[in-house]
Amino acid sequence: KTVLITGGSGFVAAHCLNAFLSRGYNVKTTVRSQSSAEKIKKSHAKYIAQLSFAVVPDVATPGGHDEAVKGVDGVIHTASPYLVNVDNNERDLLNPAINGTTSVLTSIQQHAPNIKRVVITSSFASIVDMDKNPRPGYTYTEKDWNPVTYATAANPSTPGVIAYLASKTLAEKAAWDFVEKNRPNFSVTTICPPMVYGPAYHTISSLDHLNTSSAEIYELINGSKKEVPPTGFFAFVDGRDVGEAHARAYETPEAGGQRYFCTAGGYTYQQICDIIREDFPEKRDLVPEGNAGEPYPDVYKVDNSKIKKDLGMAFRDLKTCIHDQVAEFIEIEQKT
């Protein structure tokens, strides 16, 4: 059996690649360039015989996935920009996220009628309502939708982070609308992870150019933060569990048509700093101390009961996730 994973060069995608390859699937993955393909061949060298590539220079091009979807049994769509500093919200975030999703789904419907299941990497971005932050007493579940509009996100004065959240929200909505309007042969499952931390499965070429969520953790140990930063989103998940959730969603027939909040639970940057300072004495002086051991703040809670029940997921805790990620950063620092 073969699955297509879009955006194979990404942090989250590398975990998805691993989850499928380790289960024995053949995986075709889209990349924007041949050099990305070479990096994936290195990071997933153990599975080289199961791997193949399709070059798709821009995820949003209509028909861009027509060839890539041929001959595969299912699709995992992860490719989407996770950037918060952009020049143009529409061009750099909204278009690739939304049109990328519809491009993939349209290519499947027109060229791969055998495909029965599509799993899409959405986000807590499409669940959370930032205007109500930090919403004490509230518990977020899959039933919640970020109410942000296209007009707000496209406005040049809207901060990149809000436009990113909107890009994920509107891309997920576009997927559900596509299914409703077109009644394709396939069913869709969306996976909504919050901040994804933990070690990487892709090749990190430079600690100065990490993906957005990993960079947040590296900044806590490289001396660039003097204070504990304010926590933006009070929910996290380990990337290894995100890869696993995509594979389980793909393999579970009842997951068709479902949306899953894929989170291990709440966290704060203070807790992360406490873990790093405790586990890595050699980094202690570089990590902001803040108010060590402070009680968890009165903010919204997150509910992962649906994904645990339907997909049997268990999640790595914050200490394991951060410990393993920081250990990897230190290993890379020592090599370079």
Ligand code: NDP
């Ligand atoms: P990365 O930046 O590591 O990966 C992004 C991937 O998308 C890369 O493969 C990138 O290709 C590709 N991509 C971006 N823009 C385009 C485009 N215009 N055309 C084609 N490909 C494109 O980030 P993540 O791994 O974190 O993000 C992957 C997915 O996971 C996204 O959908 C993101 O929204 C989602 N997600 C991530 C979370 C996190 O905390 N990391 C949390 C929740 C959801 P290239 O390498 O060539 O740039």
